[in-house]
Amino acid sequence: QKEVEQNSGPLSVPEGAIASLNCTYSDRGSQSFFWYRQYSGKSPELIMFIYSNGDKEDGRFTAQLNKASQYVSLLIRDSQPSDSATYLCAVGGGTSYGKLTFGQGTILTVHP
Amino acid sequence: DAGVTQSPTHLIKTRGQQVTLRCSPKSGHDTVSWYQQALGQGPQFIFQYYEEEERQRGNFPDRFSGHQFPNYSSELNVNALLLGDSALYLCASSLGTGRTGELFFGEGSRLTVL
Numbered sequence: 001q002k003e004v005e006q007n008s009g010p011l012s013v014p015e016g017a018i019a020s021l022n023c024t025y026s027d028r029g030s031q032s033f034f035w036y037r038q039y040s041g042k043s044p045e046l047i048m049f050i051y052s053n054g055d056k057e058d059g060r061f062t063a064q065l066n067k068a069s070q071y072v073s074l075l076i077r078d079s080q081p082s083d084s085a086t087y088l089c090a091v092g093g094g095t096s097y098g099k100l101t102f103g104q105g106t107i108l109t110v111h112p
Numbered sequence: 113d114a115g116v117t118q119s120p121t122h123l124i125k126t127r128g129q130q131v132t133l134r135c136s137p138k139s140g141h142d143t144v145s146w147y148q149q150a151l152g153q154g155p156q157f158i159f160q161y162y163e164e165e166e167r168q169r170g171n172f173p174d175r176f177s178g179h180q181f182p183n184y185s186s187e188l189n190v191n192a193l194l195l196g197d198s199a200l201y202l203c204a205s206s207l208g209t210g211r212t213g214e215l216f217f218g219e220g221s222r223l224t225v226l
Binding site: 004034042043044045046049088090099100101102103104105 | 155
């Protein structure tokens with residue numbers, strides 16, 4: 001079982017739609033959860049982090065965390081072509097203190 | 113405010129050679145982590161340096177070693193290169209105390225082993 005697993009892609013949505021990205025993790029002691037965006041040929045860029053159960057909103061982005069289900073998600077509202085990228089879920093803390101464990105990434109394409 | 117800088121950006125080596133990659137953290141950050149990202153995969157944690165010591169290490173062989181200098185900059189060394197070491201090597205800086213915090217990544221060093 002992978003430590004951090006993301007929904008298989010690629011994911012394609014029309015411009016203006018909601019994109020939903022999902023992630024599950026295996027370490028129940030994990031404490032911090034991150035979503036990174038990585039454009040092709042570039043380095044990962046942090047877009048959201050969440051530490052507590054529930055929702056966290058930042059502009060068009062909403063991160064959702066359910067520790068009981070060991071599940072993290074990212075919703076992108078009003079998707080734009082510029083959102084087309086690979087989205088990486090990363091988990092830290094717990095037994096992996098000091099490092100982040102990344103999922104394999106989900107490729108998102110937003111078409112006009 | 114300079115972000116995380118890495119050098120070189122691209123390099124080509126042959127099997128068995130050794131390579132050194134360099135990283136300067138974001139201003140104000142004291143912790144440097146190194147990640148390996150193979151094509152189409154997420155970054156994998158190699159190790160983390162804090163206060164000039166290796167604080168945690170991922171599942172990488174001893175061929176991978178590192179160092180952190182008093183000015184918080186860091187080096188990653190890989191000996192006896194294998195074809196499978198070809199990847200993007202990412203340096204990330206953060207503040208070292210407390211729970212895992214935000215990582216700021218450099219643009220990476222792309223290593224090709226022939």
